[in-house]
Amino acid sequence: MTTKAATTRATILERAVDVASVEGLEGLTIGRLASELRMSKSGLFAHFGSKEELQLATIEAAAARFLREVIAPAQREPEGAARLRAYCEGYLDYLQRKVFAGGCFWAAAAAEFDDRPGPVRDAVRAGVLGWMGELEHQARIAGVGDAAELAFEAYSLGLGANTCWRLFADERGFKRARAAIERRLAELSMPPVAHGLGA
C-alpha cells in the first residue's frame, strides 16, 4: 500500500531530522539511520534513491516542523510589530523546547553547507531566506525604516542564542537575545527626532 510506504517514509524523516540536527546532514548516514529504525539499509534507501535525495527530504521535513512550531503559531498575531515579536519569541522558545534534538536545524545545516554548492545548499538557503524574509516583511509592515537591518539583527541574535545554548549550555543567551530585541523594538515607538541624539 502506498499509504504504508508514506507512513514509513514519514517515520524515517522524523528521525532523520533529529539525527541531522546533531550529526549534520553529511553525518546522517543511511546505515546508521536504518539500524536505529531497525530496517535494512537498502529498504530505507529505496525510499529516496540517493543520499542527496534523503538530505533534501530531510530538509523538507525540517521546514514542515519549523513551520508548525514557530511560523504558524506566530501567525495568530496581527501583522507588524506584534507578529515580529511573536516570531522572535517563538524562535527562542523553539530552541528551549528542543524542537530539534540538536538545537536549530537551520543553523547547523547552514554552517555545514554554506560553502558547498549544490541542491542541498540551495534548499538550506531557501529555508533560511524564508525565515529572514518573514522577519523583514513584518518589520516593514511595522513601519521600521530599515526593515532588512532589523531582520538581520533579529536573525543574528537567534543564531547567537543557539550557539550559546548548544556550545556552552548557557541559557543566558535567550535572555540576552530577548533584551536586545526588546530594546530595539522599544526604540521603534520613540518619536523619530529622538533617534538623532547619538548620531
Add this chain to the structure above:
Amino acid sequence: MTTKAATTRATILERAVDVASVEGLEGLTIGRLASELRMSKSGLFAHFGSKEELQLATIEAAAARFLREVIAPAQREPEGAARLRAYCEGYLDYLQRKVFAGGCFWAAAAAEFDDRPGPVRDAVRAGVLGWMGELEHQARIAGVGDAAELAFEAYSLGLGANTCWRLFADERGFKRARAAIERRLAELSMPPVAHGLGA
C-alpha cells in the same frame, strides 16, 4: 631533523585549517589531506597519531591564525571602547579578507561540534569563549553596564554576517552588523538618563 618535521607539520596544519573551514572537522579526512599535499596517508598520519589529534592540532592552528589576524591587530588600540570597536571591525574584516577559505572557522566548528561531547568540542568551546571573553572584557573597561549583554550582541552580529556572506554571498550583512554595533556603541556615550526614555 626535528626542524623539518615541524615544518611539515605546520604545512599540513595550514592546509587542514582551510579544508576544515569548508568541509568541517569531520570532513577533514586524512586520505584527502594527504593526497592534496602529495604525501602518503600514513606519513601524514604519523604526525598526529589519531584523527582526533589532527582535529585538535587544526583547532590550535586556527586559533593562532585568528590571534594573528584579528586579536593582535586590535590590541594596538587602547583598552575599552576603542579596542572593542577594533575587535568588531577586525572580525568583519577578517571575514571579508577570507582569512579562512570557508568563512569563520569558529562558526563552522562550533555548529559542527556543539552537540558532540569530547575533547574537540572542549577545544572549540575554549576558542569561542576566549573571543567572547575579550569582547566582554573590553566592554566592561569601556564602562558598559551589562558588558556580557553587549558582548553577546557583538558576537551574534558577527555570526549573522558570516552566515549572510557564506550562505547568500550577501555582503550587506557586514554593513548591517557594523550599523548595529555602531548604533549600540553610540548609545553608550548618551547620558544615563536618556536610557530610561523607552522603558
Add this chain to the structure above:
DNA sequence: CCTACCGATCGGTAGG
C-alpha cells in the same frame, strides 16, 4: 521491504 553483494574510502597498524 528484504538478503546479498559491489568498489571506494574511512581511520589506523606493521614494519621498515
Add this chain to the structure above:
DNA sequence: CCTACCGATCGGTAGG
C-alpha cells in the same frame, strides 16, 4: 616519511 595492509563503513546495486 614510505609501502602494504587491516576491518569497518560508506553510498549504491541486483534481484527478488
